[in-house]
Amino acid sequence: MKLDPFYLIVDSATWLERLVPLGVRLVQLRIKDMDEDRLRTEIRKAKALCAQHRCQLIINDYWRLAIEEGCDFVHLGQEDLAAADLLAIKYAGLKLGLSTHDHSELDTALAAEPDYVALGPIYATSLKKMKWAPQGLAQVSAWKRLIAPIPLVAIGGLNPDRLDGVFEAGADCAAVVTDIAVNADPEVRTQEWIEKTNRWR
Numbered sequence: 422m423k424l425d426p427f428y429l430i431v432d433s434a435t436w437l438e439r440l441v442p443l444g445v446r447l448v449q450l451r452i453k454d455m456d457e458d459r460l461r462t463e464i465r466k467a468k469a470l471c472a473q474h475r476c477q478l479i480i481n482d483y484w485r486l487a488i489e490e491g492c493d494f495v496h497l498g499q500e501d502l503a504a505a506d507l508l509a510i511k512y513a514g515l516k517l518g519l520s521t522h523d524h525s526e527l528d529t530a531l532a533a534e535p536d537y538v539a540l541g542p543i544y545a546t547s548l549k550k551m552k553w554a555p556q557g558l559a560q561v562s563a564w565k566r567l568i569a570p571i572p573l574v575a576i577g578g579l580n581p582d583r584l585d586g587v588f589e590a591g592a593d594c595a596a597v598v599t600d601i602a603v604n605a606d607p608e609v610r611t612q613e614w615i616e617k618t619n620r621w622r
């Protein structure tokens with residue numbers, strides 16, 4: 422499976438309405454702490470918008486809602502995976518992306534036969550507190566050797582200046598939250614990401 426090299430992660434359909442029409446091809450809806458009715462509304466809006474713009478939508482965490490709403494791709498962390506019904510996810514035909522941070526997690530992830538493996542945090546991230554030190558680029562290369570031909574997503578502390586490094590190290594795709602979400606001009610920054618990832622597309 423080929424993933425677009427630019428993987429935008431946002432926490433609302435409103436962000437998607439702003440950024441997807443610019444030409445984003447791969448997004449994750451990553452919402453925390455929202456009641457189910459509102460979540461469902463966000464997922465429906467995101468799904469309609471992404472279908473309109475030929476953008477792959479990936480739902481973070483909420484695999485049951487993703488199945489119920491007819492989505493086709495979910496991302497799960499290790500704790501999410503432990504609590505999930507993997508058979509139900511596969512039976513519903515959903516593709517699956519999984520987080521990994523060390524070799525033990527990678528073994529667990531590979532046993533679930535994911536459609537991509539994410540490694541993070543590549544650099545320090547301010548988005549959430551993490552117990553892992555930054556992985557660095559050598560670990561990106563090591564992960565790629567271990568998982569190929571499964572696509573490798575790099576995440577954590579990425580910005581346009583760091584993209585060539587992660588792709589040269591072996592990542593197939595670079596995921597981002599903060600560099601775009603807190604930028605003074607998220608639309609312009611998104612265009613910059615699209616242009617900077619063109620040579621890897």
Ligand SMILES: Cc1ncc(COP(=O)(O)OP(=O)(O)O)c(N)n1
Pocket residue numbers: 449451481482496497498499501518519520539540541549574576596
């Ligand atoms: C592409 C990608 N990689 C990693 C994560 C993190 O997932 P998880 O460990 O479940 O943490 P939360 O994002 O749910 O806080 C991700 N969402 N996307």
Ligand SMILES: Cc1nc(C(=O)O)sc1CCOP(=O)(O)O
Pocket residue numbers: 520521522540541542543545546547548549576577578579596597598599600
């Ligand atoms: C949500 C998330 N998961 C990570 C992991 O390593 O699993 S790093 C991360 C944060 C990514 O955001 P930013 O681009 O703001 O650093």
Ligand SMILES: [Mg+2]
Pocket residue numbers: 481482496497498501
């Ligand atoms: Mg999660």
